[in-house]
Amino acid sequence: MSALALASHFVRREIRNRYLGSFSGGLWALLQPLLQLAVYGFVWIYVFRMRIPGGPDAPGIVAFLAMGVWPWNAFAEALMRATTAIQDNSALIGKVSLPREVLVFSSVASSFILHGLGFCLIIVVLWVGGTPIHLAGLALALLAFAQLFVLALGFALLFAAIQVFVRDLAQSLAQLLPLWMFAGPVLYPRDFLPAHFRGWLDWNPFTFYAEYMRQTVLAYGQAETPLLLALAIAILVLAIGYAVFRRLASHFEDFL
């Protein structure tokens, strides 16, 4: 109970922190996703001249991108922030007794809350712009978003614990995350790949989420990984991440 109160406090603090001192404040949280989507749309439509396969039923390129980019942004940013969460709060950890998971949790949660709101906003904008949105599927998509949170939290706990000991991790992660994104169908549909490469995408735990969002919200394509398998993977990653974190947590202050 008190850990939950503490977590909510940290989440609020982190969200406020990001916009504290910025001129536009909370407005930026709304503008940023719209701007990002506009840039992606422009580049993909006018520069790369990409068309989504699937004939007249295929969604617009902007809607297609949005379903991949927002979950990815939430996921990637959560990992980046949470990896250094313990290290960044070393002053607190050395002075005050607190459950350390809370620090990682609030980094992941604040990323997911902000990008989750952005995701909802984008869907409203797409709907206003004439993209057919499947309301029943939207509920499933939000559940999948929560499942993605579980996956992200698992990785985040693992990375944050290791980062305390091996400081290179955060830097490598900044290099590896774009690779991770391109190794999944975030910015392109799976069909764009030569046939014998397509199966490789299933090794990326994020692939399911990009495809599932499109399947549920836009009724486009079919996620190849079964939902239950993806859920099992997310829970397994969380279990491993939590176990490693627990084992290392009591030694953090010796290495910070």
Added chain:
Amino acid sequence: MSEILVAAHGLGKSYPQVFRARDRLRALWRLLRGVPDTDATAVLRNVDIEVRRGESLGLIGENGAGKSTLLKLLTGVLTPTFGSVTVNGRVGALLELGAGFHPDYSGRDNIAMSAALYGLSAREMRERFDQIIEFADIGHYIDEPVKHYSSGMIVRLGFAVVAALQPDVLITDEVLAVGDESFQKKCVRWMEDYLAGGGTLILVSHSMYHVQKLCRRACWLRHGEVAASGDVFDVTQAYLAYHEAKLGKRPERPVAAAGGSEFQLIDMQLNGSGQEAPLLLEHNDPLRVSVGVHSRDGRAPVVVIGIARIDGTPVYGVSSEMDGVIPEAETPNTFRIGVEFANLALLPGSYVVKAHPLDPEGVRLFDTLERPLTIRGNSREFGLVRLPHVWFGVTAAPGARVRDVAGA
């Protein structure tokens, strides 16, 4: 007997040796496999502590004895390497200045943060918010970032939060001394109320006065182990005695310390005392300096004894060779020699008595021992010593008594 609030059994803490990045990687791998550390540095060993409700315990010890580490283990900031800590009830810790405060946030935000860290629910927090602000009494600063606070304001804020927390156990050190007079009174009043109301206190202090005033029991930590524990007066007496003995013992140096050089000073006695504390003398008092010298090959050394002002300015120095004397052997390898200044003409001030052994030829200098010397008194004369003198061509000033300063 009332319930035990804080209990530690066989408590120990070791820090790993981490010098290079490779050590961190090895430590990570070792911890993941669950293998204990072999080359850790132990800072606390085998500490047993029990504090019951309503008791007050003082922790004393030298710097680096492990007091802070023990407190961090008790408050749960550190995880013990060995043994266990059990704490029943809410712990309020008031240790380092501004611990847990974020410098960029306002006082209000930090109160909320601290309260959340102490496990207060949002509702409890709201109920006590005004009380905290009133107790801290720092005016409009409450809405300013903590980084603009003075150290006194930070302590006020920290204490106000802890006071509102109504902790079962209060763990604190001398941070309270930072506050101003009126706030200190407020704190002391609160602390007395707290103790009178059955509160439990663990206090770390270097002030035996405070420990004896506030605590009924004390625990003395020395090099990470409990040296003594029990009634506050017994333990503080033992601690003070240890410090005096430590200061007095130092001149008796182990002979091997200088790596077996040919001649080495064993000790220096000023007027028969080997104490390290400055010797206090009046102007014209006698001073007897006596030194023991260890000679590796049994030859009698030449000994130089001198006095310098505290800033290093030499006043006087003389060697046994100059005066044509030879130290007498006490044992085949030790010699003792002394010199007496019957009327030490030094003017009031701080001085150092120095001694050096030289080889029998009086050429090579081997060792140095220094002892402070303070001459008391209020003289308006200038310089280091009073030189014998007589005024001439003078008449006595009216009402003045002409001093006889012609010397002995």
